[in-house]
Amino acid sequence: MDVIRTVPELAARVAAWREDGERIGLVPTMGGLHGGHTRLIRAAKERDEKVVLTLFVNPTQFGPDEDLAGYPRSEAEDLELARIEFVDLAFVPEAAEMYPPGFSTRVQVDYDEDVLCAADRPGHFDGVAQAVTKLLNLSRADSAYFGEKDWQQLQIVRKLVRDLNIATRIVGVPTVREGDGLAMSTRNRTLGAEHRAIAPRLFAEITRAASRIAQGEPTELACVEAAENLIIAGFSDVEYLECRDAERLRIAPSPGHGARVFAAARLGGARLIDNVPVPDLLAR
Numbered sequence: 001m002d003v004i005r006t007v008p009e010l011a012a013r014v015a016a017w018r019e020d021g022e023r024i025g026l027v028p029t030m031g032g033l034h035g036g037h038t039r040l041i042r043a044a045k046e047r048d049e050k051v052v053l054t055l056f057v058n059p060t061q062f063g064p065d066e067d068l069a070g071y072p073r074s075e076a077e078d079l080e081l082a083r084i085e086f087v088d089l090a091f092v093p094e095a096a097e098m099y100p101p102g103f104s105t106r107v108q109v110d111y112d113e114d115v116l117c118a119a120d121r122p123g124h125f126d127g128v129a130q131a132v133t134k135l136l137n138l139s140r141a142d143s144a145y146f147g148e149k150d151w152q153q154l155q156i157v158r159k160l161v162r163d164l165n166i167a168t169r170i171v172g173v174p175t176v177r178e179g180d181g182l183a184m185s186t187r188n189r190t191l192g193a194e195h196r197a198i199a200p201r202l203f204a205e206i207t208r209a210a211s212r213i214a215q216g217e218p219t220e221l222a223c224v225e226a227a228e229n230l231i232i233a234g235f236s237d238v239e240y241l242e243c244r245d246a247e248r249l250r251i252a253p254s255p256g257h258g259a260r261v262f263a264a265a266r267l268g269g270a271r272l273i274d275n276v277p278v279p280d281l282l283a284r
């Protein structure tokens with residue numbers, strides 16, 4: 001596996017592959033790799049001949065009060081894991097390689113700008129869209145792989161490639177969980193033992209809310225009670241816990257097929273997010 005840190009080196013490698021007719025898969029990450037990332041890499045290996053993994057903690061998607069400096073970094077371990085997973089090329093740029101002096105172009109996402117994470121993290125998805133646009137262009141990937149754990153991000157990236165006519169196919173990959181249900185996340189590393197024990201309640205509560213909604217209980221009641229239970233369990237804040245339709249992310253008061261329950265909640269210093277589908281019980 002080659003580890004490449006500059007844009008010209010990446011461009012040269014990708015150009016050679018394309019000349020040889022190789023299909024390229026891109027797996028963008030911020031490093032701190034775990035089983036969720038591994039699932040993305042394996043999905044890419046199944047479909048594509050060459051897999052490019054990117055490790056880049058993108059500063060433009062962090063707000064001024066967010067954890068950019070404290071975001072867990074583990075490059076040596078990440079590269080080792082990537083080798084074990086037969087990644088072909090790891091692209092590990094510094095921020096100045098991606099945004100050199102004089103960089104002045106923004107990608108602005110107006111789509112669902114005031115819902116879910118967009119409401120709590122202003123500018124976050126603009127930063128994601130900016131980095132993803134660059135990585136898609138640089139890698140010239142046929143397919144790019146994103147996790148359903150970050151469902152809103154996945155929808156925004158799908159919209160981005162449609163709106164900007166980027167030819168890459170966007171592939172969504174199901175959420176990988178720990179044995180107790182907690183969605184794998186780099187930020188889980190920042191949880192102390194006491195908070196780690198409480199963290200699976202997030203998945204448990206949204207799953208229960210989803211099942212109550214499927215059985216016909218009022219959506220808002222199910223969501224409010226789930227949020228209250230999280231606070232009782234020890235979460236310090238629930239930023240949102242809502243049922244929305246899966247694609248447009250509009251509030252779903254009486255959810256039909258494809259609704260999901262989404263939540264973001266704070267536990268200790270960590271902000272955890274998760275989402276699950278509302279099962280189709282009523283339709284059966």
Ligand code: AMP
Pocket residue numbers: 028029030031035036037039040145146147148149150173174175176177183184185186
């Ligand atoms: P991150 O490094 O957290 O920015 O995540 C990089 C990619 O991995 C994103 O597409 C995430 O949605 C995806 N991802 C993160 N956690 C998981 C998980 N538990 N299961 C599946 N995909 C995940």
